[in-house]
Amino acid sequence: MFDTALTTNDLIFLARGAGVTLIVTAIAVFFGTVMGIVFGVFRYQVGPWWAAPLTFVLDIFRSIPLLIQLVLANAFVTTVLGWRVSGFTVACGVLSLYTAAYCAEIVRGGIEAVPPTLRRAARSLGLSWGQDMTSIVMPLAVRIALPSWIGLALGVMKDSALVYVVQVVELLKSAQILITRLQEPLFLLIVCGSFYFLISFPIARFGGYLERKWSRD
Amino acid sequence: MFNYNFRWAQAMASLPRMLEGALVTLEVALLSMVIGISIAIVLTLFRLSGSRILSAVAATWVEIARNTPALFQIYMVHFGLGGFGIHLSPYLSLLIGIAFNNAGYLSENFRGALKGIPETQTRSARSLGMTPIAAFRYVVMPQMLRISFLPMTNQMVWAILMTSLGTVVAMNTDLYGVTSDLNARTFRTFELFAIAAMIFYLITKTVTLSARLLAARLFRY
Numbered sequence: 001m002f003d004t005a006l007t008t009n010d011l012i013f014l015a016r017g018a019g020v021t022l023i024v025t026a027i028a029v030f031f032g033t034v035m036g037i038v039f040g041v042f043r044y045q046v047g048p049w050w051a052a053p054l055t056f057v058l059d060i061f062r063s064i065p066l067l068i069q070l071v072l073a074n075a076f077v078t079t080v081l082g083w084r085v086s087g088f089t090v091a092c093g094v095l096s097l098y099t100a101a102y103c104a105e106i107v108r109g110g111i112e113a114v115p116p117t118l119r120r121a122a123r124s125l126g127l128s129w130g131q132d133m134t135s136i137v138m139p140l141a142v143r144i145a146l147p148s149w150i151g152l153a154l155g156v157m158k159d160s161a162l163v164y165v166v167q168v169v170e171l172l173k174s175a176q177i178l179i180t181r182l183q184e185p186l187f188l189l190i191v192c193g194s195f196y197f198l199i200s201f202p203i204a205r206f207g208g209y210l211e212r213k214w215s216r217d
Numbered sequence: 218m219f220n221y222n223f224r225w226a227q228a229m230a231s232l233p234r235m236l237e238g239a240l241v242t243l244e245v246a247l248l249s250m251v252i253g254i255s256i257a258i259v260l261t262l263f264r265l266s267g268s269r270i271l272s273a274v275a276a277t278w279v280e281i282a283r284n285t286p287a288l289f290q291i292y293m294v295h296f297g298l299g300g301f302g303i304h305l306s307p308y309l310s311l312l313i314g315i316a317f318n319n320a321g322y323l324s325e326n327f328r329g330a331l332k333g334i335p336e337t338q339t340r341s342a343r344s345l346g347m348t349p350i351a352a353f354r355y356v357v358m359p360q361m362l363r364i365s366f367l368p369m370t371n372q373m374v375w376a377i378l379m380t381s382l383g384t385v386v387a388m389n390t391d392l393y394g395v396t397s398d399l400n401a402r403t404f405r406t407f408e409l410f411a412i413a414a415m416i417f418y419l420i421t422k423t424v425t426l427s428a429r430l431l432a433a434r435l436f437r438y
Contacts, residue, residue, distance in 0.1 A: 063421040064414045065381035075406040080221045158286035186300030189293050193285050200284035
């Protein structure tokens with residue numbers, strides 16, 4: 001198993017794939033979170049009836065396999081609209097919306113968990129809606145939402161393995177390419193799996209730690 | 218509006234084949250849930266057993282299932298086991314991969330649910346003369362399954378969505394596989410995958426809705 005035909009170039013190729021995985025994840029989590037906060041606050045603010053169309057659209061992203069979302073978006077943008085857009089852009093766009101759909105739910109849950117009496121007290125002390133949001137709701141909601149958000153970010157990193165379908169060579173795809181050439185599936189898969197594990201495991205543990213710590217006090 | 222000729226009729230003609238695929242998808246998802254729940258219960262028992270080795274086995278399973286992509290897990294079952302000379306059919310690889318993933322996530326849900334069941338219940342059951350297994354089977358487990366009913370529904374939806382990953386192990390009888398096969402023949406990518414997306418949406422909605430109805434009926438009191 002350790003007697004491998006893997007060369008330095010192959011390792012660089014794998015590392016590049018890992019880099020793509022991390023970049024796609026970072027972009028998707030960043031834009032997804034920004035959109036998710038906007039959607040989540042909007043949904044909370046206007047109430048279930050007026051937010052119904054948005055809820056419906058966001059729900060679609062959570063009810064259809066990501067693989068199909070990517071294929072559909074790619075086909076729509078490149079063949080229906082006829083734009084010249086790279087697979088990387090499509091992948092980032094779809095993953096961002098996918099992240100936003102989940103993040104909106106987390107944000108809404110976080111805001112709802114803030115006791116309404118506390119907010120009313122804040123407003124009656126003369127705080128504006130914006131001040132109430134930033135200095136009362138945000139600190140409390142972040143505590144509730146952060147562990148789930150960490151879980152979401154890690155989920156997006158794992159789901160980013162699917163962007164191979166729009167011709168983005170990320171970590172798992174680069175491992176697959178090497179497997180086809182070297183015929184050493186076990187070794188390469190273990191290397192690739194360990195990479196995901198070594199990033200995900202400590203962060204997931206940290207998220208669990210925060211959750212426990214904050215639920216105590 | 219678009220510089221593209223939609224050919225919905227042509228794509229719709231493949232609907233019967235895609236619906237057959239949808240049945241396979243549901244079958245894989247259901248089986249993977251049944252296997253996943255059974256293994257998750259066993260893993261939970263391992264954790265409760267107090268044995269260090271068994272707890273370590275359960276913890277390793279859960280952490281690997283939760284911290285690596287599902288795609289990787291299915292890949293590992295198909296090509297990784299292939300390295301040991303065990304060659305499974307795409308169907309089995311997909312089923313085992315998803316079941317592995319389900320078991321990991323569900324076991325974590327069960328552990329959370331157990332926190333809500335007071336330890337005193339087990340002790341009273343034991344003092345009534347029940348064996349540890351009977352106490353778990355008749356007192357703790359029903360409550361555990363009830364508390365984690367909602368997470369289990371979510372996991373079922375996940376399992377349905379995960380069946381699409383079978384494509385990496387050349388699975389071509391499930392909904393995604395059938396669709397991409399048809400796509401390779403006709404190149405009506407957008408129309409075909411839009412229909413597949415619709416079917417997936419309907420399936421997941423039906424599952425969540427019926428689970429909600431079932432929960433209302435089962436947990437009335």
